[in-house]
Amino acid sequence: MEIIFGRNKKEHQEPVRARVTGKIPTWLQGTLLRNGPGMHTVGETRYNHWFDGLALLHSFTIRDSEVYYRSKYLRSDTYNANIEANRIVVSEFGTMAYPDPCKNIFSKAFSYLSHTIPDFTDNCLINIMKCGEDFYATTETNYIRKINPQSLETLEKVDYRKYVAVNLATSHPHYDAAGNVLNMGTSIVDKGKTKYVIFKIPATVPEDKKKGKSCLRHTEVFCSIPSHSLLSPSYYHSFGITENYIVFLEQPFKLDILKMATAYMRGVSWASCMTFHREDKTHIHIIDQRTRKPIGTKYYTDPMVVFHHVNAYEEDGCILFDVIAYKDSSLYQLFYLANLNQDFAENSKLTSTPTLKRFAVPLHVDKNAEVGSNLIKLVSTTATALKEKDGQVHCQPELLYEGLELPRINYVHNGKPYRYVFAAEVQWSPIPSKILKYDVLTKSSLTWGEEHCWPAEPLFVPRPGAKDEDDGIILSAIVSTDPQKPPFLLILDAQSFTELARASVEVDMHLDLHGLFIPDAQEPVPAEELWAGAHSGFSISDTTVSASTDEPQAGPQSQLLIPDRSGLVPTEEP
Numbered sequence: 240m241e242i243i244f245g246r247n248k249k250e251h252q253e254p255v256r257a258r259v260t261g262k263i264p265t266w267l268q269g270t271l272l273r274n275g276p277g278m279h280t281v282g283e284t285r286y287n288h289w290f291d292g293l294a295l296l297h298s299f300t301i302r303d304s305e306v307y308y309r310s311k312y313l314r315s316d317t318y319n320a321n322i323e324a325n326r327i328v329v330s331e332f333g334t335m336a337y338p339d340p341c342k343n344i345f346s347k348a349f350s351y352l353s354h355t356i357p358d359f360t361d362n363c364l365i366n367i368m369k370c371g372e373d374f375y376a377t378t379e380t381n382y383i384r385k386i387n388p389q390s391l392e393t394l395e396k397v398d399y400r401k402y403v404a405v406n407l408a409t410s411h412p413h414y415d416a417a418g419n420v421l422n423m424g425t426s427i428v429d430k431g432k433t434k435y436v437i438f439k440i441p442a443t444v445p446e447d448k449k450k451g452k453s454c455l456r457h458t459e460v461f462c463s464i465p466s467h468s469l470l471s472p473s474y475y476h477s478f479g480i481t482e483n484y485i486v487f488l489e490q491p492f493k494l495d496i497l498k499m500a501t502a503y504m505r506g507v508s509w510a511s512c513m514t515f516h517r518e519d520k521t522h523i524h525i526i527d528q529r530t531r532k533p534i535g536t537k538y539y540t541d542p543m544v545v546f547h548h549v550n551a552y553e554e555d556g557c558i559l560f561d562v563i564a565y566k567d568s569s570l571y572q573l574f575y576l577a578n579l580n581q582d583f584a585e586n587s588k589l590t591s592t593p594t595l596k597r598f599a600v601p602l603h604v605d606k607n608a609e610v611g612s613n614l615i616k617l618v619s620t621t622a623t624a625l626k627e628k629d630g631q632v633h634c635q636p637e638l639l640y641e642g643l644e645l646p647r648i649n650y651v652h653n654g655k656p657y658r659y660v661f662a663a664e665v666q667w668s669p670i671p672s673k674i675l676k677y678d679v680l681t682k683s684s685l686t687w688g689e690e691h692c693w694p695a696e697p698l699f700v701p702r703p704g705a706k707d708e709d710d711g712i713i714l715s716a717i718v719s720t721d722p723q724k725p726p727f728l729l730i731l732d733a734q735s736f737t738e739l740a741r742a743s744v745e746v747d748m749h750l751d752l753h754g755l756f757i758p759d760a761q762e763p764v765p766a767e768e769l770w771a772g773a774h775s776g777f778s779i780s781d782t783t784v785s786a787s788t789d790e791p792q793a794g795p796q797s798q799l800l801i802p803d804r805s806g807l808v809p810t811e812e813p
């Protein structure tokens with residue numbers, strides 16, 4: 240396990256041509272771009288938690304049945320400061336860092352005070368977000384980093400707070416059909432209030448405002464929900480959306496703001512300021528997108544911890560939403576690097592299994608319905624919603640599948656009725672060993688697995704013109720613990736879940752977290768022409784990545800506008 244988690248990974252900035260076996264569908268042209276932690280020690284110092292690792296971006300470019308791999312560390316301010324100091328100097332989720340070890344007592348005290356309201360890290364290691372034609376590496380703080388999706392170069396540092404009052408924001412935004420982004424963040428004790436803010440980043444900028452073209456400048460607050468508590472807002476990692484509603488779970492896994500304010504002084508990490516309150520409820524907030532207001536009814540369910548929403552949709556006056564739920568917050572505990580060692584099998588037994596659960600929420604509560612009656616009349620689910628005497632509604636889920644994480648769906652079905660969940664199967668530990676296709680209708684499943692292979696989140700790419708929900712392929716980057724077996728990009732037929740092809744690369748690949756697929760433009764440039772450097776060929780290349788007026792322009796950004804010769808000649812061939 241040390242090979243997978245503990246060891247720092249080398250970056251491969253120049254494209255490495257993969258050895259392809261099997262047949263890649265000819266329609267599959269584009270770039271799989273992913274993010275995750277790749278460096279866990281700097282000099283003599285080491286991070287405590289896997290989620291602390293420095294962000295390593297990697298990509299697989301699929302062009303005319305060939306695959307090219309690259310990887311590059313995100314040159315965040317955090318990365319640069321650490322490398323320069325040759326030790327960890329910026330705090331992360333599970334590691335509190337002290338930049339000035341030789342300061343005297345007075346300057347130390349000053350430093351403590353200035354850390355009461357900390358400046359969070361820009362080590363954006365969790366996901367990639369698309370805003371208009373721009374791509375950003377994301378984490379859960381107020382910072383995101385613009386990146387060049389082709390060269391993986393790091394561009395501007397963006398502070399969400401410049402556009403919307405949030406101190407934290409999720410790494411799992413939603414996109415509508417036009418590409419507009421809907422995301423959520425938490426505004427902590429701002430003007431005496433703590434609230435959850437839902438905001439929208441438009442995909443396009445009005446013609447007359449094109450001068451400073453960054454979409455983020457046009458971010459607008461969609462709606463905000465007051466937190467139940469001023470000093471202990473809920474932690475959340477994602478949220479759900481249907482055609483007309485937004486689903487937000489205010490769960491009893493909370494951030495303690497007072498603990499956070501004193502964490503630096505007490506020498507403890509941010510993670511230690513998060514507590515699961517097993518005596519509290521999970522509040523279910525349903526926001527009507529048309530009125531931009533939460534529905535008045537108070538819905539709740541039993542205490543639980545959810546990181547990933549799978550999907551949500553409307554059916555006969557109800558909202559159905561599917562999540563991966565835990566009984567407690569033990570998942571975060573397991574990812575301490577000290578647990579991911581030789582005794583991993585013993586240490587990593589899940590005390591709470593990630594379970595796919597379906598909740599049903601009645602949009603209208605019949606005033607005449609009897610107290611204690613089930614308000615859900617759907618035949619499609621056994622989930623219930625019981626009316627209580629004070630008018631609250633207690634929702635109890637239907638258990639669909641035990642032992643899965645990192646869920647993905649065919650995103651065309653996001654917010655709509657759907658059948659298939661693609662996920663990593665996690666039967667006995669939080670580390671996936673198989674990938675899974677689960678059919679929520681028939682409740683049957685298919686899996687893919689191979690000895691010594693550790694798959695990443697499986698990503699679904701629809702076949703152009705597809706009608707069936709599962710007509711497409713699954714992409715997953717697989718790392719292996721067998722030194723004889725190089726890592727590879729696995730390409731499965733999403734219908735049968737059988738292997739179509741694999742592209743092996745002799746590189747040091749990390750286990751990643753999340754990412755996206757950037758399809759090439761409709762009529763891709765022929766490969767010979769492309770690799771000869773005539774065109775950049777990426778869909779983003781013909782849509783200028785703008786020079787915005789208020790953001791510093793990093794040099795490499797303009798490279799997108801000219802053919803990127805540097806990236807076109809593969810350096811190694813296994």
Ligand SMILES: CC1=C(/C=C/C(C)=C/C=C/C(C)=C/C=O)C(C)(C)CCC1
Nearest residue numbers: 290331332359360365379380407509546
């Ligand atoms: C740095 C930092 C944070 C980072 C959280 C991270 C990095 C969470 C990663 C979660 C993942 C990867 C979950 C997977 O299911 C907080 C706690 C938001 C707030 C304080 C500062």
Ligand SMILES: [Fe+2]
Nearest residue numbers: 411476547753
């Ligand atoms: Fe996630």
